[in-house]
Amino acid sequence: MNPCNLNGLGVTREDSWAVGHFNIHNQEFIRSVVRAAEQERSPAILAVGMMSIKYMGLAPLISSCQLIAKETDVPVAVHLDHARDLDIVRQALDLGINSVMFDGSSFGYEENVEKTTEVVRMAHDCGATAEGEIGIVPHGTDTVSEDDMTDPARAVEFAERTGVDYLAVSLGSVHGMKTAGTSLNQDLLKSLHEQINVPLVLHGASGVVDDHLKAAVENGIRKINVNTGLKVVLKDFLSSRLIDEADADLLEDLDAGMDAVAEAVAGKMRLFGSSNKA
Numbered sequence: 001m002n003p004c005n006l007n008g009l010g011v012t013r014e015d016s017w018a019v020g021h022f023n024i025h026n027q028e029f030i031r032s033v034v035r036a037a038e039q040e041r042s043p044a045i046l047a048v049g050m051m052s053i054k055y056m057g058l059a060p061l062i063s064s065c066q067l068i069a070k071e072t073d074v075p076v077a078v079h080l081d082h083a084r085d086l087d088i089v090r091q092a093l094d095l096g097i098n099s100v101m102f103d104g105s106s107f108g109y110e111e112n113v114e115k116t117t118e119v120v121r122m123a124h125d126c127g128a129t130a131e132g133e134i135g136i137v138p139h140g141t142d143t144v145s146e147d148d149m150t151d152p153a154r155a156v157e158f159a160e161r162t163g164v165d166y167l168a169v170s171l172g173s174v175h176g177m178k179t180a181g182t183s184l185n186q187d188l189l190k191s192l193h194e195q196i197n198v199p200l201v202l203h204g205a206s207g208v209v210d211d212h213l214k215a216a217v218e219n220g221i222r223k224i225n226v227n228t229g230l231k232v233v234l235k236d237f238l239s240s241r242l243i244d245e246a247d248a249d250l251l252e253d254l255d256a257g258m259d260a261v262a263e264a265v266a267g268k269m270r271l272f273g274s275s276n277k278a
């Protein structure tokens with residue numbers, strides 16, 4: 001079916017499950033996520049991030065997602081992850097992307113409000129959904145300072161002023177972690193979920209322990225971003241496969257690699273409660 005925006009995936013603020021956002025980097029990752037979504041009968045988000053755009057190009061990535069999504073019967077959204085300027089948002093919307101995330105966390109508060117509001121307007125004009133971020137989910141550290149975590153009063157105001165459909169919040173997770181050892185501030189999450197009337201998003205889930213991911217879903221997270229963990233799965237799988245099955249055809253290796261990533265994605269879908277929600 002044609003890919004849809006985040007509203008079309010069926011999860012709402014009032015539900016008690018979360019939809020998985022899986023960063024994809026090439027056709028193999030796209031097919032892995034769709035394979036898992038079909039197996040689990042789960043909706044899924046194919047997320048296009050800046051590193052992957054640099055690697056594959058914006059148009060080839062978005063059109064690969066759209067073509068593969070059309071072949072499946074589970075709801076799939078194509079989403080731009082961590083846009084930091086309006087040009088890339090415009091280009092992605094012109095290519096028919098279904099959803100965009102604007103990361104204004106490096107700007108001052110007022111500039112973040114102003115730019116995010118503009119992104120929401122651009123997205124809604126195209127029938128797309130928009131995600132904003134308030135608070136900072138850092139890269140390349142082990143911990144998140146209290147100051148970087150989302151302030152509830154600011155977040156309420158930010159959601160109201162910008163009109164975002166989804167809001168990413170900072171609860172203690174960190175981007176780019178290769179192993180899971182982080183816990184989240186669940187009390188902060190409960191308070192944010194109570195006060196904010198849009199679904200909340202967790203970034204940096206690869207570093208968060210499963211128990212805390214499960215609790216986060218119970219406490220109000222409705223979209224969970226997974227990136228680094230899936231790269232680790234493929235890299236680990238291929239590094240042993242290429243030695244163990246040295247005579248195999250490369251395409252067989254890649255296909256087996258897609259199965260390994262699909263298995264990891266399916267595990268996340270079960271953890272997030274999105275299985276059988278398609």
Ligand SMILES: [Zn+2]
Binds near residue numbers: 082137175203204
């Ligand atoms: Zn992120």
